[in-house]
Amino acid sequence: MLEKDIERILVDQDEIIEISKRLGKQITEDYQNKKPLIIGLLNGCLPFLAELIKHIDLYCEYELMSVQSYHGGTKSVGNVKITKDLDISVENRHVIIAEDIVDTGRTINVVKDLLLYRGAASVEVVTLLDKPAGRVEPFIPKYIGVTIPKLFVVGFGLDYEGFYRNTPYVGILKESVYNKD
Ligand SMILES: O=P(O)(O)OC[C@H]1O[C@H](OP(=O)(O)OP(=O)(O)O)[C@H](O)[C@@H]1O
Numbered sequence: 659m660l661e662k663d664i665e666r667i668l669v670d671q672d673e674i675i676e677i678s679k680r681l682g683k684q685i686t687e688d689y690q691n692k693k694p695l696i697i698g699l700l701n702g703c704l705p706f707l708a709e710l711i712k713h714i715d716l717y718c719e720y721e722l723m724s725v726q727s728y729h730g731g732t733k734s735v736g737n738v739k740i741t742k743d744l745d746i747s748v749e750n751r752h753v754i755i756a757e758d759i760v761d762t763g764r765t766i767n768v769v770k771d772l773l774l775y776r777g778a779a780s781v782e783v784v785t786l787l788d789k790p791a792g793r794v795e796p797f798i799p800k801y802i803g804v805t806i807p808k809l810f811v812v813g814f815g816l817d818y819e820g821f822y823r824n825t826p827y828v829g830i831l832k833e834s835v836y837n838k839d
């Protein structure tokens with residue numbers, strides 16, 4: 659049903675699983691004996707976080723934070739708000755922030771700076787998608803699933819007006835979807 663709104667699939671379900679295995683293995687190797695704390699940024703991170711953690715073979719924990727940067731469709735208003743904070747301390751923890759996408763770089767810069775300010779021992783970022791052409795602030799994630807061009811994408815956690823997060827792939831919407839009402 660949702661697929662009728664999709665112009666093109668950019669990253670399919672099998673690719674997402676392969677990406678998650680590769681990143682999970684890399685994190686497992688890099689964080690030996692470190693018991694990392696993985697912090698997922700809601701709402702978009704959920705499908706990717708759920709897939710990724712299956713492939714991290716370490717003593718690790720995960721927690722969730724909610725940060726909103728986009729309001730009313732496809733435009734960033736350049737305003738990052740923490741709408742659900744962590745319940746635990748990050749002091750002296752090796753933190754890995756899990757994201758569905760790094761686009762302008764605003765969200766990730768704000769969250770990384772906050773966690774370092776709160777005393778994290780290290781903060782790295784794992785993202786399913788990286789859109790470097792969207793940057794308004796420099797940021798290079800350490801663990802990148804796939805680099806995409808400057809297109810608005812939906813699916814596997816990414817939404818357009820709240821919808822499409824539940825597709826098992828990442829794709830581009832048909833123009834007609836934006837022109838509705
Ligand atoms: O690099 P940026 O331009 O800051 O964009 C990336 C952020 O935007 C989206 O979150 P959003 O604020 O839309 O919230 P959501 O995860 O609930 O969709 C996405 O999940 C990232 O967290």
Ligand code: HPA
Nearest residue numbers: 761809810811812816817
């Ligand atoms: O391309 C995108 N799609 C959905 N949400 C987003 N948040 C930043 N970039 C995007």
